[in-house]
Amino acid sequence: MARQSSFLKLEGTIGDITFYKGRTGFKARQKGGVSKDRILKDPKFRRTRENLQEFARAANAAKFLKDAFRGIALKSSDGSLHNRLYSIATKVIYSDTLSNRGERRFELGNIQLMKGFQFSNQSTIENTLFKQPQISDEPDSVTVTIQAMVPATYLRSLVNTTHYRISLIRASINFVDGTYSEESVNSGEIPISMNEQEELALTLPKPSIPDTHHFFAMALEYLQVLENGSKYDLYDLTQNPATILVVS
Numbered sequence: 685m686a687r688q689s690s691f692l693k694l695e696g697t698i699g700d701i702t703f704y705k706g707r708t709g710f711k712a713r714q715k716g717g718v719s720k721d722r723i724l725k726d727p728k729f730r731r732t733r734e735n736l737q738e739f740a741r742a743a744n745a746a747k748f749l750k751d752a753f754r755g756i757a758l759k760s761s762d763g764s765l766h767n768r769l770y771s772i773a774t775k776v777i778y779s780d781t782l783s784n785r786g787e788r789r790f791e792l793g794n795i796q797l798m799k800g801f802q803f804s805n806q807s808t809i810e811n812t813l814f815k816q817p818q819i820s821d822e823p824d825s826v827t828v829t830i831q832a833m834v835p836a837t838y839l840r841s842l843v844n845t846t847h848y849r850i851s852l853i854r855a856s857i858n859f860v861d862g863t864y865s866e867e868s869v870n871s872g873e874i875p876i877s878m879n880e881q882e883e884l885a886l887t888l889p890k891p892s893i894p895d896t897h898h899f900f901a902m903a904l905e906y907l908q909v910l911e912n913g914s915k916y917d918l919y920d921l922t923q924n925p926a927t928i929l930v931v932s
Contacts, residue, residue: 734786738777745773745790745859749899752855752864753803756903759917760803760926772801791859795897799931806922812904814838819929826900826930827887828852835876842923845906847873852886855899873907873915890932900930
């Protein structure tokens with residue numbers, strides 16, 4: 685560690701040397717660190733290499749989930765979505781009891797940990813819709829049912845919103861091949877009024893596809909519909925909740 689003894693009090697970086705002020709005066713240090721080549725080859729960094737491999741798999745799984753649920757990501761998420769998906773994907777990888785350290789994989793872990801994941805960090809179905817959805821998870825389909833209700837009473841009110849829409853989305857992902865598909869069904873625009881809305885049931889099939897996992901999510905969107913029929917999304921999209929209900 686070098687210490688400046690002259691009257692020059694430099695702060696910042698020049699080339700590979702960084703100047704900064706410490707508790708005992710102004711100091712300088714040279715950029716350093718372990719080289720990439722050493723990390724990749726040195727036996728001492730075996731654990732580091734194992735961690736990096738699993739971190740990369742978690743990042744890929746998070747990307748597949750975000751891309752497969754792109755419709756939700758555009759309507760309900762905030763800037764933290766990828767990081768939160770990465771965090772839960774890492775937990776899934778660590779739950780793989782079949783593989784050795786460094787070889788653990790998302791698809792071999794406890795994917796049920798994804799159940800309950802919230803796409804918005806600001807809003808949830810539970811604090812937005814005060815009618816608990818009924819979930820029917822059958823071998824070949826998933827159905828979400830919401831009992832008849834008065835929207836203005838059982839839906840959290842937001843300024844400048846006139847309608848809402850509820851969707852059921854299925855993301856089918858093969859984490860080995862890196863392929864995915866998406867299918868959705870929705871209620872259409874429903875007025876937020878004192879008029880009772882009849883029971884709503886949304887159903888999607890559960891295809892039998894080898895090496896593919898299905899994630900079913902429910903999303904609620906707020907809208908403003910003008911008298912001329914023009915539709916506008918909510919300005920603050922973080923208030924649109926969406927959550928993963930079923931994982932298979």
